[in-house]
Amino acid sequence: MMITLLQLLVIAAPIFQVITASDADPLQDFCVADLAKDLTLNGYPCKRATNTTTEDFIFSGLRNSANTSGPSRADAVFGFVDTYPGLNSLGLSIARLDFAPGGLIPPHTHPRGSEIIYVAEGSLYAGFVTTQNQLFAKVISKGDVMIFPRGLIHWQLNVGNTTAMAIVTLDSQSPGFQAIASSMFGSDILDEVLVKTFFIDENAVRQLKATFT
Numbered sequence: 001m002m003i004t005l006l007q008l009l010v011i012a013a014p015i016f017q018v019i020t021a022s023d024a025d026p027l028q029d030f031c032v033a034d035l036a037k038d039l040t041l042n043g044y045p046c047k048r049a050t051n052t053t054t055e056d057f058i059f060s061g062l063r064n065s066a067n068t069s070g071p072s073r074a075d076a077v078f079g080f081v082d083t084y085p086g087l088n089s090l091g092l093s094i095a096r097l098d099f100a101p102g103g104l105i106p107p108h109t110h111p112r113g114s115e116i117i118y119v120a121e122g123s124l125y126a127g128f129v130t131t132q133n134q135l136f137a138k139v140i141s142k143g144d145v146m147i148f149p150r151g152l153i154h155w156q157l158n159v160g161n162t163t164a165m166a167i168v169t170l171d172s173q174s175p176g177f178q179a180i181a182s183s184m185f186g187s188d189i190l191d192e193v194l195v196k197t198f199f200i201d202e203n204a205v206r207q208l209k210a211t212f213t
Helices: 006-020 178-184 189-198 203-213
Strands: 074-078 095-099 104-109 116-120 123-129 134-139 145-148 152-158 164-170
Touching: 074 104, 095 104, 095 152, 095 178, 104 178, 116 123, 116 134, 123 145, 123 164, 178 189, 178 203, 189 203
Parallel strands: none
Antiparallel strands: 074 095, 095 164, 104 152, 116 145, 116 164, 123 134, 123 152
């Protein structure tokens, strides 16, 4: 029996959906981001190969520690594609986390990337919570590595008496960073939504909003 073109497309559609569900394989050796052009669906347009230099593949931002003088006493230096153009189309990024004693990288998500953390100095209480509210958390110390799956809420808290530092890598050139508290209280969400979500009164909502504005 002859299969019509329409029938073939219907049969093949699920296969095509699977194939296109992840990032496409590179079609060239590299695609250094041309940051002067607009970001597209799959990243930045490529610089001309003749304009590409060795420096495009080197990132020196992790030499210096992040500023830990803020309220959370911890911060990060990010090597995402917008600061490290050689990452474009490679599905990779990197960051350095620095912590003063008691410093916290607060609960947050990376909507477009999973994360691996390597503790270079100190001890961190690190963990994540699943969509079923299952907690996976432990104190990790120098030399330890931990995974945070894509999109799940996670954090790192310095539980030692000294400073701490960690290096993280993510499987996206632009994984995104969304802090839970600042997203909820630093935006213009109606007070009533926050009152009913967190079971607090309007005065507490206003005080929290003031912290993030």
